[in-house]
Amino acid sequence: MSKTSIIGAYNTKFGAFVQKNRETGEIKDTKSFYDLLEEAGRGALEDAGISAKEIDGIWIGSCSPSKFINQEHIGPLGLEVAPEDLQFVPTTRTEGACASSSVALYNAAFAIESGRFKRVLVIGIEKMNTLPTPGVTHALACSSFWPDEGAHGMTFPGLFAELAKGYMAHHNYSLEQMQEMFAHISALSYKNGFENPLAHFSKGAPPHRLGLDDPQKILDLPETGKGSNPYIAYPLRLHDCSLVSDGAAALVLAPTDDAKKISSRAVEISGIGMASDRLSEKQRGNLYELTAGKMAVQRSFAEADISIDDVNFAEVHDCFSINQILTTEALGLSKQGQAGFDYINQRFGPDDLCPVNLSGGLKSKGHPVGATGASMHALAYKQLVGEPIGMTPEKKEPEIGVVFNVGGSGATNCVSVLKRIK
Amino acid sequence: MSKTSIIGAYNTKFGAFVQKNRETGEIKDTKSFYDLLEEAGRGALEDAGISAKEIDGIWIGSCSPSKFINQEHIGPLGLEVAPEDLQFVPTTRTEGACASSSVALYNAAFAIESGRFKRVLVIGIEKMNTLPTPGVTHALACSSFWPDEGAHGMTFPGLFAELAKGYMAHHNYSLEQMQEMFAHISALSYKNGFENPLAHFSKGAPPHRLGLDDPQKILDLPETGKGSNPYIAYPLRLHDCSLVSDGAAALVLAPTDDAKKISSRAVEISGIGMASDRLSEKQRGNLYELTAGKMAVQRSFAEADISIDDVNFAEVHDCFSINQILTTEALGLSKQGQAGFDYINQRFGPDDLCPVNLSGGLKSKGHPVGATGASMHALAYKQLVGEPIGMTPEKKEPEIGVVFNVGGSGATNCVSVLKRIK
Numbered sequence: 001m002s003k004t005s006i007i008g009a010y011n012t013k014f015g016a017f018v019q020k021n022r023e024t025g026e027i028k029d030t031k032s033f034y035d036l037l038e039e040a041g042r043g044a045l046e047d048a049g050i051s052a053k054e055i056d057g058i059w060i061g062s063c064s065p066s067k068f069i070n071q072e073h074i075g076p077l078g079l080e081v082a083p084e085d086l087q088f089v090p091t092t093r094t095e096g097a098c099a100s101s102s103v104a105l106y107n108a109a110f111a112i113e114s115g116r117f118k119r120v121l122v123i124g125i126e127k128m129n130t131l132p133t134p135g136v137t138h139a140l141a142c143s144s145f146w147p148d149e150g151a152h153g154m155t156f157p158g159l160f161a162e163l164a165k166g167y168m169a170h171h172n173y174s175l176e177q178m179q180e181m182f183a184h185i186s187a188l189s190y191k192n193g194f195e196n197p198l199a200h201f202s203k204g205a206p207p208h209r210l211g212l213d214d215p216q217k218i219l220d221l222p223e224t225g226k227g228s229n230p231y232i233a234y235p236l237r238l239h240d241c242s243l244v245s246d247g248a249a250a251l252v253l254a255p256t257d258d259a260k261k262i263s264s265r266a267v268e269i270s271g272i273g274m275a276s277d278r279l280s281e282k283q284r285g286n287l288y289e290l291t292a293g294k295m296a297v298q299r300s301f302a303e304a305d306i307s308i309d310d311v312n313f314a315e316v317h318d319c320f321s322i323n324q325i326l327t328t329e330a331l332g333l334s335k336q337g338q339a340g341f342d343y344i345n346q347r348f349g350p351d352d353l354c355p356v357n358l359s360g361g362l363k364s365k366g367h368p369v370g371a372t373g374a375s376m377h378a379l380a381y382k383q384l385v386g387e388p389i390g391m392t393p394e395k396k397e398p399e400i401g402v403v404f405n406v407g408g409s410g411a412t413n414c415v416s417v418l419k420r421i422k
Numbered sequence: 423m424s425k426t427s428i429i430g431a432y433n434t435k436f437g438a439f440v441q442k443n444r445e446t447g448e449i450k451d452t453k454s455f456y457d458l459l460e461e462a463g464r465g466a467l468e469d470a471g472i473s474a475k476e477i478d479g480i481w482i483g484s485c486s487p488s489k490f491i492n493q494e495h496i497g498p499l500g501l502e503v504a505p506e507d508l509q510f511v512p513t514t515r516t517e518g519a520c521a522s523s524s525v526a527l528y529n530a531a532f533a534i535e536s537g538r539f540k541r542v543l544v545i546g547i548e549k550m551n552t553l554p555t556p557g558v559t560h561a562l563a564c565s566s567f568w569p570d571e572g573a574h575g576m577t578f579p580g581l582f583a584e585l586a587k588g589y590m591a592h593h594n595y596s597l598e599q600m601q602e603m604f605a606h607i608s609a610l611s612y613k614n615g616f617e618n619p620l621a622h623f624s625k626g627a628p629p630h631r632l633g634l635d636d637p638q639k640i641l642d643l644p645e646t647g648k649g650s651n652p653y654i655a656y657p658l659r660l661h662d663c664s665l666v667s668d669g670a671a672a673l674v675l676a677p678t679d680d681a682k683k684i685s686s687r688a689v690e691i692s693g694i695g696m697a698s699d700r701l702s703e704k705q706r707g708n709l710y711e712l713t714a715g716k717m718a719v720q721r722s723f724a725e726a727d728i729s730i731d732d733v734n735f736a737e738v739h740d741c742f743s744i745n746q747i748l749t750t751e752a753l754g755l756s757k758q759g760q761a762g763f764d765y766i767n768q769r770f771g772p773d774d775l776c777p778v779n780l781s782g783g784l785k786s787k788g789h790p791v792g793a794t795g796a797s798m799h800a801l802a803y804k805q806l807v808g809e810p811i812g813m814t815p816e817k818k819e820p821e822i823g824v825v826f827n828v829g830g831s832g833a834t835n836c837v838s839v840l841k842r843i844k
Binding site for chain 1: 423454456480485486488489491492493494495496497498499500501502505510511512513514515516517518519525528529531532533534535536537538539560561563564565566568569572573694696697698699700701705714717829830833834
């Protein structure tokens with residue numbers, strides 16, 4: 001069986017593409033869901049040097065467009081990328097919370113590996129800022145186990161706070177220790193993100209102006225007032241949380257055998273690891289590690305026949321600072337309970353053997369939930385073909401990158417090993 | 423490449439599983455989304471004689487659970503079917519409006535055909551009656567092209583009314599002619615559905631008590647008042663519309679090579695036809711046929727190497743009476759413009775060479791939108807293994823059945839050719 005390769009990618013700028021009328025409260029899009037979808041799809045085709053006529057399948061990942069913009073039935077919207085050339089193409093939409101578009105990518109890869117599809121377009125997208133904040137909070141809470149969590153007022157910061165508290169308790173760490181870890185993680189995210197021109201928080205954004213690429217400055221922020229770092233859900237504070245962003249990213253896929261022939265910029269999805277855990281946190285084995293996430297890592301690495309030592313960079317799902325710790329440990333980049341200290345000790349920056357979140361990650365690049373998986377893969381692709389957007393590993397031209405995309409509070413786990421094809 | 427076979431299936435009873443408090447308006451579930459999902463999943467495993475431990479992938483199709491019950495992130499809920507045995511199994515949720523679970527089935531089949539999965543559980547589900555009617559109308563309208571359709575007050579009856587008007591105009595048929603066609607179609611649906619114990623409108627339901635398996639009785643119903651048949655969206659009247667139902671259905675899949683060995687009740691998905699059209703009706707080629715639907719039929723029949731003459735029964739997507747005409751014509755069972763007259767002339771009943779909607783179809787069996795595709799396949803499977811639920815073809819023990827599931831007003835089209843494996 002020939003595996004699947006990425007032969008082109010595109011990432012829109014991430015941001016809040018709306019205008020808010022301060023008097024009426026009305027929110028108007030400056031870039032709509034439809035604009036973002038078309039831009040990403042066309043951009044990826046152009047990047048791959050592929051005509052839309054060659055595309056024989058479209059997969060779109062999106063988390064909650066019916067809550068955000070009253071739009072369901074997302075698959076056929078893929079035809080809008082090039083309506084004449086894409087006539088009658090089969091389309092699929094997947095949803096897997098914040099991993100919606102990694103799930104799309106994997107299903108597209110399975111479809112290619114079945115022999116039924118040759119050139120596939122995958123798009124990840126979310127338009128979140130059309131809703132006011134309480135609406136966004138509610139839409140996201142639907143990705144929890146609603147009867148036990150969302151319905152009782154549990155939000156996503158709250159769900160990840162449970163993981164942070166579980167981790168603190170298991171390892172017997174103090175709040176001060178956790179906050180020092182978190183500040184170093186967020187500062188590294190900001191530092192990398194400032195250099196990413198597509199990031200929601202790229203140069204000139206508030207954390208840049210406040211110098212928050214310095215962990216001490218984050219630690220020094222007051223708890224209340226202007227420019228503060230208030231608690232969102234103890235022990236998580238504002239700067240531990242990812243952004244509510246609008247954006248899209250897209251990938252063009254082909255069987256690896258073809259990709260080798262038609263592209264000089266092919267990156268193979270050499271390992272796919274998917275693993276689900278129960279949606280309700282109460283039902284999980286524990287709250288101090290990503291148990292299913294570790295299974296996804298193991299599956300992906302086994303398929304690609306690599307170990308973590310072979311990996312030249314990782315993009316991990318840092319929706320909240322605690323999850324950067326959990327994903328870093330699940331990958332085996334840090335020992336259990338040690339990832340935070342490793343970040344404090346300056347590990348995983350661009351000069352590391354395995355830099356983490358060179359893109360700035362979800363806290364700095366932004367987190368348009370359904371777009372995130374595709375975006376992680378798109379930027380990893382760009383790294384591997386020598387066209388990095390923003391920071392790049394300093395020690396070595398990368399050959400192998402890993403993407404670890406998490407859906408919800410850990411129920412969906414998608415881990416990809418991406419290898420440059422020489 | 424080994425194709426994919428169905429080795430077990432289950433369909434829950436369809437209905438409105440809620441209690442409404444007339445004083446407060448409060449709606450309480452008597453069977454929840456979660457109850458239906460678990461019942462369907464376990465039922466299919468039992469029917470297949472497969473232990474949950476053997477399942478290595480779960481695909482769930484659901485249209486709009488976030489609108490209906492505030493639940494997104496549907497994939498991992500599949501683990502609830504057997505939490506211990508399904509630990510860490512990869513899960514995918516697809517959405518394709520009313521074809522959500524055919525899209526799930528096809529993606530699951532691609533995954534099996536990739537060689538990555540051996541035993542897969544597919545579930546289709548929707549819980550609609552938890553919302554009051556205006557909420558249901560809104561949730562469904564999100565499957566239109568929202569900016570041009572739903573946002574302007576267009577509902578699904580309205581969108582299919584456009585197809586009915588387009589068909590009337592193109593063929594120059596009068597309202598009286600159309601209504602006679604529709605009455606015969608609905609009467610046949612009710613007649614078949616009364617015999618289906620799982621149908622929302624099975625024996626004893628209102629259309630049964632009113633004798634509405636007689637087309638003349640439908641035509642004689644008054645336009646207003648109790649027991650009337652009012653216009654919902656001209657020219658479509660109440661009895662031209664499918665039901666707002668709760669329900670789920672599930673299928674167990676295996677590679678055909680394995681299925682032949684492990685099951686004496688295997689049905690191959692011999693042809694898969696998927697084709698998308700543009701979401702906005704304004705952008706379609708015309709409004710008197712299912713252009714992309716015809717392409718899906720062609721693809722499915724070509725892959726299975728059959729013609730319509732080989733088909734022993736069909737389950738078609740009759741969300742509104744007009745769509746039973748359009749799908750019947752797209753399949754080639756009737757000439758263009760003739761399907762309605764064929765129904766008037768008593769074609770496609772159980773005594774036909776190719777009976778249509780022996781299950782009662784969406785108007786009588788019910789239409790829990792995300793469940794419908796899986797349900798059509800589940801009941802077709804039961805027909806083909808000689809265990810029909812309700813009516814069965816009278817002329818011949820069926821060997822080949824066709825399922826034609828439509829998403830939205832024709833943008834997603836899924837056509838399957840199912841063959842009994844001897």
